[in-house]
Amino acid sequence: KEHEEALARRTIIEKKKEAAESALLKKEKEEAQQRMIRAEEARAAEAARVAEQQKKRELERLRQEQEKIRKEELKKQLDELSLDTKIDVENLEDLDSNQLRAMKLAQLEKEKREMADKLRITGKRIDHLERAYRREEVKILPQDLER
Amino acid sequence: MRPILLQGHERSLTQIKYNKDGDLLFSTAKDHVICAWYSVNGERLGTYHGHQGALWTVDIDPTSTLLATGAADNTIKIWDVKTGKSLKTWDFPTAVKRVEFSEDGTLLLAVTEARMGFLGTLVVFPIIVDVEAQQADAPLFTITFRESKATVAAWSYLNKYIITGHEDGSVSQYDGKSGELIQDIQAHEIGTAGQITDIQMAPDRTYFVTASKDKTAKIIDVDNLKVLKTFVTDTPLNTAALTPKKDFVILGGGQEARDVTTTSQRQGKFEARFYHKIFEDEIGRVRGHFGPLNTIAVHPQGTGYASGGEDGYVRVHHFDKPYFDFTYEVERMKA
Amino acid sequence: MAPHSSFDDDEDIDFSDLREQFEVRLDEGLDAFVVVDGCPVVPEENRGKLIKFLSKKLSEVGKIKADSVTMPLNAETNKTEGYAFVEYETPEQALAACKQLSGIPLDRKHTIAINKLTDIEHFGREGRIKEEYVEPEIEPYVEREHFRSWLSEPNARDQFVMYRGESVGVFWNRKKDQPEPVVDRQHWTESFVQWSPQGTYLTSVHAQGVQLWGGPSWKRVMRFAHPAANLVDFSPNENYIVTWSNRPISIPENPPPGFPLSADEDGKNFIVWDIKTGNLLRSFTSLEAANDADEGVKALGRKKINWPVFKWSSDDKYVARVLPGQAIQIYETPSMMLLGKKAVKVEGVVDFEWSPSIPEGKGKSKPEQMLTYWTPEMNNQTARVTLMNIPSQTIVRTRNLVNVSDCKLHWQSEGKYLCVKVDRHTKTKKSTFTSLEFFRVKEKNIPVEIVELKQTVINFAWEPKGDRFVFITTDEAVQGATVAPKTNIAFYAPEKIKNGVGEFCLVKTVEKKNSNAIYWSPKGRFVLIATVHSQQSFDLEFWDCEFEGEKQKPETKNKEVAANLMLMGASEHYGVTDVEWDPTGRYVATSVSMWRHTMENGYHLWDFKGTLLREEHIDRFKQLLWRPRPPTMLSKEEQKTIRKNLREYSRQFDEEDTFEAETANREVVEARKRQLDEWRAWRERVEKDLKAQ
Structure with a gap:
């Protein structure tokens, strides 16, 4: 009986032990699972961060590319103006197309003025030269008539 | 100076007149209809129907009561301005080319065409300025042009003279009471090349401006027929007007349709030209018509003008500030 | 100075005195x-x-x-x-x-x-x-002295003659202002007017013949009784004149005493006259058997024959014409005998041109005149251009050409170059194109330079006294097309090299134009490219070949060319028919002659850069011709001195111009003041009188 009791107790103890063990096992299993999930989450977050960063970099590159194109475009336009006015090429950000067009117009206007001025001087010179020739010619005209 | 375009006529304009107040504008064209307009906005006030032929001429008495018109149907008609009713009709053997009320409205002169054996004449009727009145049937007197027919005519101040402009470029002065010829001058080129196309009096009727096919316009003293000013253009002129307030004249003309061989608008020089009345310089042009300018009238207060063209349009212009500001240095000095 | 318009006894300027001569005055017995x-x-x-x-x-x-x-x-x-x-x-x-x-x-x-x-x-x-x-x-000696009086005008202005309606007038150009009349006469001519090449004489053309006028009084200097004369040509130095009539002269069987022509002239069309004596030197019949014998040849503007037929050497010593296909007849003046007593035989010859100047004598050889002629392909021989010295008749250069349909000979004004415009056809004869062959006449062995083109050249012009040229090309007209094909303008200049004149290089082409005419300033440098006689376009483009601004890049190659091309101005003149530069190259007149059409007849006056100075519409306008000037009397050295001291002259001229402008201004203001005062005084009087009535 005592044995029986002992046996029964032992069985109980065994059972309890078993229960305890399985509980422990279960708990460990659960913990492991939790860890795994956390790790997974962390990895995903990291990936997202990296992706985000990459996207950002890409955008930045694109923006820079565009800026470069714009600058080149402006520069080209400026070159066409035969750069009379010195423009700070570094400060191109401050310029837009409209301003450039206005500059272009001003430039054309200026060229026209300059041409008109040059031609005015040319005209005056050919007129004066003709008059000077004639003034001298008149002096020798009587001699010519004697011939 | 954005013009108001009056679209009411279907054919070329022949004459435009402002009334004395300048609020109304009357126009005649070859389409048998007389139109009346509000000059301020170009709204049409009404039309006068009754003539059976192209209208050549219109005038309004100083009180804006009666309207006189002359037409190719060989009649002069007197109209009630307000109702549009025809009050009187005088018949002639030929077309009536020009009518004009005297300064006081008591006399009406009319120039008739020479055609089919009939000589050109100028007739003067007494007028009672009253829509109820019965107008006389017979003229006071008739002047018959044996040499060159008159094309236009006008009254001087105080009805003292009648001035006629002729087909051969001459200008004559007749006694306004008796119709006797006092004197004449060859004001423009002799022959049809110098035909006088318009005569308009200055506001006080002491001098007038002529327009001629010889491409010039002249200002002439009504008393002694002395040519005071000459304006030289590069196109035959159909009309000339004097501007009150400013010392300008406005001239209109253009190569006639049959002489213009291309459709180009610049060809015909269809512009109203402004000249300085005293200095005889051209000072500006106003474009817009698609055909020769046939008639120009200036607002009696000098605030604007209207032009009627071969193209069938009337263009009413109100002068803006730069017009009134324009002066020559000498004018400012002597102001 | 020159008298103003005179309607004096000379107004009726026909040949009435000649007619009187015809009348037999037997009763006088003299x-x-x-x-x-x-x-x-x-x-x-x-x-x-x-x-x-x-x-x-x-x-x-x-x-x-x-x-x-x-x-x-x-x-x-x-x-x-x-x-x-x-x-x-x-x-x-x-x-x-x-x-x-x-x-x-x-x-x-x-x-x-x-x-x-x-x-x-x-x-x-x-x-x-x-x-x-x-x-x-x-013609007393004294009178001759005045023939060049117009050259002494102190303000360096130039004259032009204008023929409009029935009047002929000579005027001083006053730029923007109304030209100042020198003389104006009714019925001065019956068909057209023409200046002699150095401006000494004004030619009028009448049913009875041709008359020359000149001197300050514009008296008749000489007349040449060639009935129904249509065209006139002068020798370059004004010693001789050739008149031509499409109608052969007919001499009555018993000519009345004083009849100006002798039986020798019967049936003749051309007469060569001595201008100074008025003597008839020799007369000729037309070679083309009176093909042009209709009335259409009345005026220069409508000429049908290739005028002049008789061409003068630059020194007036020879006058020559081509006997098509056979020979060139060269006559010596004043004898008018054939050089060497016979014509220069050239089988097939089509056309010839004299060099416009005597080549400078190089070495020992005596300088001679030079002419060039061309012959087409025939008898298994290629077409050929030949340069020949006259009077020795030495051939100095020949050049063979293949596939030639036509040639045009263009001499540069100093005889430095000859450009032969060769219109060629492809072997199949389906299409034509042009090549330009440049003979560098003043260089050793006369080298030839070629510009090959894919299109045909419709107009070519040398810069006067220059090394540049302009031509206009076009594709062949499409059959049945109503509008003329587009044209291209090509500007050429020599490459800049250390010594001499480099290869001709294309400076610029302007494409898709309507232009068809080239007018160089007589002094060179400026050229006006125009569209004349067109129904649709009336372009005028004023070009500068030596623009003093920034250097423009030439179109071909990386060569430096002796030109800096710039379009100075572009404009239009509706209906333009004629373009004439003044002799100084300062002004140019474009005009619309009623001989072509009757729309907007008159003229426009421009400065060299295309600024419109003046426009005048004149009914029945016919001609505007600037009076030519003789070559300058100043030596090269004198001219150089003047150029060197130009600044000094310029200062004076500026002063004069300013003074004149101020005076003119003051006069205008004074005149206006007077006009204003007069008007106001008159108004005051009239208004007072009016009140009193």
């Missing part, structure tokens, strides 16, 4: 008398001898009546007066004497002049000659 002038002055005792000698001479053309030579003595000196009256048996003989013996030398010192007594009477009657007998020469 038609057989001549006056012999220019005889030696001898004492009384030698008079008989002289009369005998003279009689012998004068008998060569007709019978002199016995004792009919009268040689008056001067009462004071008891010597002869140097002239004689002579009576022939018939008026015809007297006339023959005038024609044939006038101007012949009597001895080494004396040349006689013979005129009909009736002529002298005639002149005397008109009051031209005061005394009964004075120097009968119509």
Whole structure:
């Protein structure tokens, strides 16, 4: 009986032990699972961060590319103006197309003025030269008539 | 100076007149209809129907009561301005080319065409300025042009003279009471090349401006027929007007349709030209018509003008500030 | 100075006096008398001898009546007066004497002049000659001195002649202002007017012939009785004139005394005249058997024949015409005999041109005139361009050409280059194209440079006194197309090299234009490219070949060219038919002549850069021609000195111009003041009078 009791107790103890063990096992299993999930989450977050960063970099590159194109475009336009006015090429950000067009117009206007001025001087010179020739010619005209 | 375009006529304009107040504008064209307009906005006030032929001429008495018109149907008609009713009709053997009320409205002169054996004449009727009145049937007197027919005519101040402009470029002065010829001058080129196309009096009727096919316009003293000013253009002129307030004249003309061989608008020089009345310089042009300018009238207060063209349009212009500001240095000095 | 428009006795300027000559004046009985002038002055005792000698001479053309030579003595000196009256048996003989013996030398010192007594009477009657007998020469020496008086105008202005309606007027150009009339006459000409090449004479053309006018009084200088003359051409130095009529001259069987032409002229179309004496040198018939014999050749503007037919060498020594397919006939002046007594045989010859200047004598050889001609392909021989020296007739250069449909010969104004425009066809003859062959005449062995083109050249022009040229090309017109094909303008200049003139390089082409005409300034540098005689476009483009601004890049290659091209201005002149530069290259007139159409007749005046200075519409406007100027009398050195001191002159001119502008301004203001005062005074009076009435 005592044995029986002992046996029964032992069985109980065994059972309890078993229960305890399985509980422990279960708990460990659960913990492991939790860890795994956390790790997974962390990895995903990291990936997202990296992706985000990459996207950002890409955008930045694109923006820079565009800026470069714009600058080149402006520069080209400026070159066409035969750069009379010195423009700070570094400060191109401050310029837009409209301003450039206005500059272009001003430039054309200026060229026209300059041409008109040059031609005015040319005209005056050919007129004066003709008059000077004639003034001298008149002096020798009587001699010519004697011939 | 954005013009108001009056679209009411279907054919070329022949004459435009402002009334004395300048609020109304009357126009005649070859389409048998007389139109009346509000000059301020170009709204049409009404039309006068009754003539059976192209209208050549219109005038309004100083009180804006009666309207006189002359037409190719060989009649002069007197109209009630307000109702549009025809009050009187005088018949002639030929077309009536020009009518004009005297300064006081008591006399009406009319120039008739020479055609089919009939000589050109100028007739003067007494007028009672009253829509109820019965107008006389017979003229006071008739002047018959044996040499060159008159094309236009006008009254001087105080009805003292009648001035006629002729087909051969001459200008004559007749006694306004008796119709006797006092004197004449060859004001423009002799022959049809110098035909006088318009005569308009200055506001006080002491001098007038002529327009001629010889491409010039002249200002002439009504008393002694002395040519005071000459304006030289590069196109035959159909009309000339004097501007009150400013010392300008406005001239209109253009190569006639049959002489213009291309459709180009610049060809015909269809512009109203402004000249300085005293200095005889051209000072500006106003474009817009698609055909020769046939008639120009200036607002009696000098605030604007209207032009009627071969193209069938009337263009009413109100002068803006730069017009009134324009002066020559000498004018400012002597102001 | 020059008189203003005069409607004096010269207004009716026809040939009425000639007509009078035709009238037989038998009653006067003086038609057989001549006056012999220019005889030696001898004492009384030698008079008989002289009369005998003279009689012998004068008998060569007709019978002199016995004792009919009268040689008056001067009462004071008891010597002869140097002239004689002579009576022939018939008026015809007297006339023959005038024609044939006038101007012949009597001895080494004396040349006689013979005129009909009736002529002298005639002149005397008109009051031209005061005394009964004075120097009968119509053209006294003194008068000749004034022929260039217009050159002494102090403000360096230029004249032009304008023919409109029935009036011909000569005017001073005053830029923006109304031209100042010099002379203006009704019916001065019947068909057109023309200046002589150096501007000395103004030519008028009438049914009875051609007249020259000049001098400050614009008197008639000479007339050439060529009935129904259509066209006129002068020798470059104004010594000779050629007149042409499509109608062969017909001489009546018994010409009345004084009839200006002799039987030799019967059936002739061309007459070559000596301008100074008025003598007829020789007449010719047209070679093209009167093909042009209709009325269409009335005016220059409508000429149908390739004028001039007789072409002059630059020194007036030779005049030549082509006998198509056979020869070139070269005549020597003033004898008008064939050079070397025969024509220069050139089988197939189509056309020829004289070099416009005598090449400078290089080395020992005496400088000669040069002409060039071309012959087409024939008898298994290629087409060929030949340069020949005259009078030696040495061939200095030939060049063979293949597939040639036509050639045009363009000399540069100094004879430095010859451009032969060769219109070629492809082997299949389906399409044509042009090549330009440049002969560098002044260089050793006359090298030839070629510009090959894919299109045809419709117009080519050398820069006067320059090394540049412009031409206009076009594709062939599409059959049945209503609009002319687009044109391209090409500007060429030589490459800049250290010595000499480099290869001709394309400076610029302007594509898709309508332009068809090239007008170089007579001084070079500026060129006006225009579209004339067109219904649709009327473009005028003013180009500068030496723009003084930033250097423009030439179109081809990386070469430096002797040009800096710039479009100075572009404009239009509706209906433009004619373009004329003034002789100084400062102004250019574009005009619309009623000979072409009647729309907007008149002229526009521009400065060299295309600024419109003035426009005038003139009904029935026909011609505007600038008066040419003779070559400058200043030596190269003198010109150089002037250029060097231009700044000094410029200062004076600026001062003068400013002063003049101020004066003009002041005058305008004064005039306006006066006008204003007068008007206001008149108004005041009139208004007062009006109130009183």
